[in-house]
Amino acid sequence: MKILVTVKEVATVEDEFEIEGTEIASQYLGADLNEWDDYAVEEAVQLQENGIADEVVTVTIGPEDCEQTIRQALAKGADRAIRVWDDALEGVDLLDVNAKTEILSAVVEAEEPDLVLTGVQAGDDSFGATGVSLAEEIGAQWGAVVNHLEHDLEDGVASVRRELEGGVEELTEIDLPAVLTIQTGINEPRYASLRGIRQAQRKELDVQALADIGVDEGTIESELELTEMYEPESESDVTVWEGSADETAAELGELLREKGVAQ
Amino acid sequence: MTDVLAVTDHRRGDLRDVSYEIITAGRELADETGGNLHLAVISGTVDEFADDLNREGVDAIHTVDHGEEFNHDVYTQAISQLYDELAPQYVVAPNSVNGLDYAPAVANELDLPIVTDTIGLETDGETLLATREMYGGKVETTNELEGAAVVTIRSAEWPKAEGTGDASIEAFDAEIDEDAIGSTVTGFEEVGGGDVDISEADVLVSVGRGIEEEDNIPLIEDLAEALDATVSSSRPIVDNGWLPKNRQVGQSGKVVTPDVYIAIGISGAVQHVAGMKGSDTIVAINTDPNAPIMDIADYAIHDDLFDVVPALTEEFQ
Numbered sequence: 001m002k003i004l005v006t007v008k009e010v011a012t013v014e015d016e017f018e019i020e021g022t023e024i025a026s027q028y029l030g031a032d033l034n035e036w037d038d039y040a041v042e043e044a045v046q047l048q049e050n051g052i053a054d055e056v057v058t059v060t061i062g063p064e065d066c067e068q069t070i071r072q073a074l075a076k077g078a079d080r081a082i083r084v085w086d087d088a089l090e091g092v093d094l095l096d097v098n099a100k101t102e103i104l105s106a107v108v109e110a111e112e113p114d115l116v117l118t119g120v121q122a123g124d125d126s127f128g129a130t131g132v133s134l135a136e137e138i139g140a141q142w143g144a145v146v147n148h149l150e151h152d153l154e155d156g157v158a159s160v161r162r163e164l165e166g167g168v169e170e171l172t173e174i175d176l177p178a179v180l181t182i183q184t185g186i187n188e189p190r191y192a193s194l195r196g197i198r199q200a201q202r203k204e205l206d207v208q209a210l211a212d213i214g215v216d217e218g219t220i221e222s223e224l225e226l227t228e229m230y231e232p233e234s235e236s237d238v239t240v241w242e243g244s245a246d247e248t249a250a251e252l253g254e255l256l257r258e259k260g261v262a263q
Numbered sequence: 264m265t266d267v268l269a270v271t272d273h274r275r276g277d278l279r280d281v282s283y284e285i286i287t288a289g290r291e292l293a294d295e296t297g298g299n300l301h302l303a304v305i306s307g308t309v310d311e312f313a314d315d316l317n318r319e320g321v322d323a324i325h326t327v328d329h330g331e332e333f334n335h336d337v338y339t340q341a342i343s344q345l346y347d348e349l350a351p352q353y354v355v356a357p358n359s360v361n362g363l364d365y366a367p368a369v370a371n372e373l374d375l376p377i378v379t380d381t382i383g384l385e386t387d388g389e390t391l392l393a394t395r396e397m398y399g400g401k402v403e404t405t406n407e408l409e410g411a412a413v414v415t416i417r418s419a420e421w422p423k424a425e426g427t428g429d430a431s432i433e434a435f436d437a438e439i440d441e442d443a444i445g446s447t448v449t450g451f452e453e454v455g456g457g458d459v460d461i462s463e464a465d466v467l468v469s470v471g472r473g474i475e476e477e478d479n480i481p482l483i484e485d486l487a488e489a490l491d492a493t494v495s496s497s498r499p500i501v502d503n504g505w506l507p508k509n510r511q512v513g514q515s516g517k518v519v520t521p522d523v524y525i526a527i528g529i530s531g532a533v534q535h536v537a538g539m540k541g542s543d544t545i546v547a548i549n550t551d552p553n554a555p556i557m558d559i560a561d562y563a564i565h566d567d568l569f570d571v572v573p574a575l576t577e578e579f580q
Contacts (some may be wrong), residue, residue: 014399015551024402094406097367097377120363125397127379128358129367131350132335136368141445142335144364161452164274164360165514169452175445181363185502225375228405238547238560245570251527252546252571253578255562259544260527261466261523262579 001153002055003044004113006039006104006131007073009066010124022093022229023145031065033072036119040182042189043149044117045077053115055079059107061089061100067205074193074200081203082107086210088217097129099220101223104130105137106213115158116179119147128181135179143174265298265388268351270342271316272359273307274333275451278315281357281416287425288384288416289355290320296388299323301349302430306330307327310432319426325349325435336444338365341437343372348435351411353391357417368412377413380418399532400555404425418538457509460495460517466492467521469512469539470500473528473549473568477505482572483527489579495519497529513538528568531556548572 009031017028047053058073059082060066070081084103089095108116116135121128128144135142138234148161148167153176162170163183174180192200210217241251269289271282286302293300298324304312308328316324316454327341342365346354354373357382370377382403383394393406393414461467468487474480480500487494494510501511512519514534524542529535531547531554539545540559547560548568557563564571 011398013401015553018400019321019402020406023400065340097370097379101371115373123399126395126399127377128363129370129377129379131367132364133367133371133377136339136371142364142368143446144335145360148370162360163515164451165279166518167454167508167511167516168274169454170448171450173447173449178445184498188504223408224378225407227392227407229402230404232396232400232403234558236560238556238557238563240552240563240565245566245574248564248566249571249574249578252562252564252575255544255546256466256490256523259523 001114002057002111003047003052003053004108004111004116005037005040005044005056005058005061005078005182006116006118007041007058007070008034008119008122009060009062009069010034010122019231021227022226026044031069033069033121034119036121036123036182036184038189039184039186040117040119041073041076041078042187043182046187047151048077052151052153057082057111057113059084059104061085061095061103063090071200072192074203074205075196077196079203081205082208083205084208084213086211086217088210088220092222093226094125094222094224096222097127097133098222099139099222100130102135102219103210103213103215104134106215108134108138110213113176116140118179118181120181131179131181141175141178142180143172143178144181145183146180147178147186149186207223207226265293265296265353265386266301266349266351267293267298267353267355268301268303268342268345268349269355270303270305270338270357271312272361273312274398276307277355278312279359280423281359281418282316283318283423284418284421285319285355285357285416286316286320290424292353292355292384292386295386298352301325301351303327303342303345305338306333313432317428317430318424319428320424321430324430325412326432327435327437329437329439332448333361333551334444334446334448335365335368336446337439339368339372340439340443341435342369344437345435346373352388353386353411354413356413356415358417362415366413366415373413375411375413376408377517379415380409380417381414381526382417382526384414384416393470396533401529417533447491454508457507459509461493461495461510461512462517462519464493464519464521466490466523467495467519468492468527469495469497469529469555470527471497471529472499473501477503479504482569486572486576489576497532497535526556526560527572529556530554531559
């Protein structure tokens with residue numbers, strides 16, 4: 001069985017930052033492997049270690065800068081990586097769900113995986129829609145917000161738990177091939193070993209342009225346009241206690257006594 | 264005219280709150296251009312649900328009586344067929360776990376753009392302006408799109424619709440292709456049970472990512488013991504296995520309303536806030552004065568938890 005894992009490098013923002021136009025000024029931005037994707041990679045690697053999967057391939061849409069991040073997934077055990085990028089994607093503020101679906105479905109068509117794992121959402125723009133959209137596009141089954149996946153996958157069926165709201169989990173059987181969007185907490189993502197990091201440098205990282213995967217530039221034009229970005233108005237009327245830790249702790253202690261909840 | 268088709272949400276026999284909120288959101292969109300608000304009620308006791316949802320502002324309710332519980336294939340098929348029949352400008356769905364299990368599929372099937380997790384919506388009938396957050400709530404953005412779209416709304420952002428409406432209620436004869444259904448729900452399980460019920464506590468000492476390491480958790484437990492309070496946490500602590508699931512506050516954990524909620528090293532992601540904003544008094548201890556938790560905190564200490572927590576523990580020992 002072959003597993004394709006979609007991975008994304010996400011932007012992280014410092015506590016203090018400035019906005020320039022519809023972007024956060026680059027000096028306040030960092031980059032990291034999307035947290036949800038880290039769990040998806042781990043799940044795939046575990047399936048491989050348990051003899052269920054033969055090959056784990058990652059796919060990302062991103063510029064050359066993100067290769068370092070993509071290699072993290074290789075260092076954790078993925079076999080090879082595909083990176084799709086194109087001049088036509090430069091300078092797009094927001095690659096919308098349809099565009100990502102178009103690109104990823106072309107990769108799925110070429111790779112023919114039995115199972116696709118994505119993170120539930122990306123930590124930066126948090127759309128949470130690409131996995132299910134992709135499934136519909138490629139005619140696969142799907143399950144969103146999966147926090148448990150049975151490792152036997154007998155008879156071409158995945159037994160999953162979907163994490164609903166309010167501490168309720170839904171037990172669902174999903175026919176393969178399928179796309180599952182993976183929730184944090186499904187496993188404990190490993191740290192890459194030094195050996196893994198060294199090996200990752202030698203693993204195949206295949207760069208594809210849109211034309212290489214048969215995607216027409218015109219079809220990936222985002223219909224969604226980001227026109228404004230601003231800091232939300234704080235509705236805060238918080239009372240801030242100032243001073244040393246002893247002083248602020250004393251203020252809080254006083255409050256708890258006033259409320260009659262501590263002595 | 265901007266007609267709107269809004270899809271309601273239910274689980275295990277009960278409508279979820281977002282079903283009433285989606286009426287308000289849908290009505291606002293329809294109102295801008297004098298369109299109609301259609302509701303879709305799919306699966307479960309649809310007639311009962313339809314009566315309950317017949318509130319002010321709803322023009323028509325379409326019921327699809329097929330199965331008891333949510334199935335994303337049934338939803339996707341029924342909504343696509345309703346879309347073909349009603350030709351609404353916008354399909355509005357909840358940004359719930361189930362909403363995210365069908366709305367992107369509906370959008371892709373109908374070849375419509377999708378914008379998820381919106382917290383504000385405006386339209387002139389042609390251009391939609393959707394407000395949403397990025398970077399965990401650090402910024403808000405306006406997203407513009409032309410023409411028809413699928414939109415999901417965040418829960419608790421719009422007020423619930425009230426009053427009694429005079430909507431027409433009609434059974435919609437959706438043709439559900441059973442062969443296309445590739446998933447089956449076999450059951451539900453409540454998780455996070457066990458010895459402690461954090462929703463019963465008067466004082467919660469709640470710990471988040473700021474605690475950095477599992478080895479630091481006893482710092483929080485000592486404080487809880489000194490205060491005779493209960494330990495709870497945000498999601499990452501449970502994801503890491505540092506505390507059991509029954510301690511998790513938030514959308515996928517427990518909703519709590521203690522007298523005092525002390526958030527220690529918790530930034531206040533929307534999913535967490537959804538579970539604790541009803542607390543009487545909220546105190547936040549966090550080094551980041553701009554953390555979203557400050558928006559709902561009554562009192563705050565902008566300092567290192569590793570200094571403040573031991574000092575507080577000492578005071579009550």
